[in-house]
Amino acid sequence: MSRLTTQNIVMELNRAFAEEVEAATRYLHLANAVRGLDRLLVEPVLKEAFTETIQHAEVLAQKIRALGAVPKLEISVQCPAEPLSGREALRQALTFEEAALECYQDILRRVEGDVPLEEFIRSQIAVESEHVAQLKELLDE
């Protein structure tokens, strides 16, 4: 596989950066959209995920800066003002967590050969896989 240029790597990292920032925004919304008793159980999970996701975004931004670039953020999030059950919120979270995981898996295929970056992406995949597994467990899927 041909090695990616720095510009291409930055582009890939920007994609992941957008996924993480968008996911964090969605977590923040979900944490406040859950209504009913579910809220007691689900809110802490969603808030913790928000904190972790925004940290991932920050790490990605640092990686992009380390490559001499400025992070580029293009997101479009629309979160309707509809109350959600705990299950609905977790289901939504699973949907975008799986998307983030696929994004990292895709990037890994592209950065093959760049060992430090490969390692970083692998570690992100491990964390995202854990998130997905945790959500599936909570949803009993």
Next chain:
Amino acid sequence: METWKEFDANIVTHSAAHHLMAIADLLAKLGYARVSDVARALNITRGSVSISLQPLKKAGLVVQDENRHLRLSARGQALVEAIKTKRRIVERFLAGVLGVEPVQAEIDACKFEHLLSDESARRLVSFLRYFDSDQRRARHFLEAWRSFDQECAHEPHACSTCEEGCMAEALENRGPARGGAR
């Protein structure tokens, strides 16, 4: 149902229409469509695509197989065809008849291609067929209309169209025409 509620209840939102059309275009171009392909085509995140696809899957318009490849159901495909046709009709009407700049006509058509009712679309097609059936008549019609349009005196009391105030003036007062997001 009140009109604005009908607008809200429409499952094919502007964004949904673009997702459906992106899937159709990718299937035509690549023979397959994955969430990542749609995300790249629309320049949005995969998370966004995945979330946006949920109601479309629930409505039976989009199907995702075990390999996570997307396809349109027969109903989804028919909807895409209808949206594309309505876009062509509106674009053609705005640019070809009303003389709107082609770029602006495309932008405006894109804004309501998914909202235009079948009835209104059929009436527009009927009008376009009439308009196109006789080039000489069409030219005369446009010439007559354009010369009439220039004569607007901004006097609503003497105008059979503007009972509630001069519409032309109200639009002029808004400043330059806004293109809006696509």
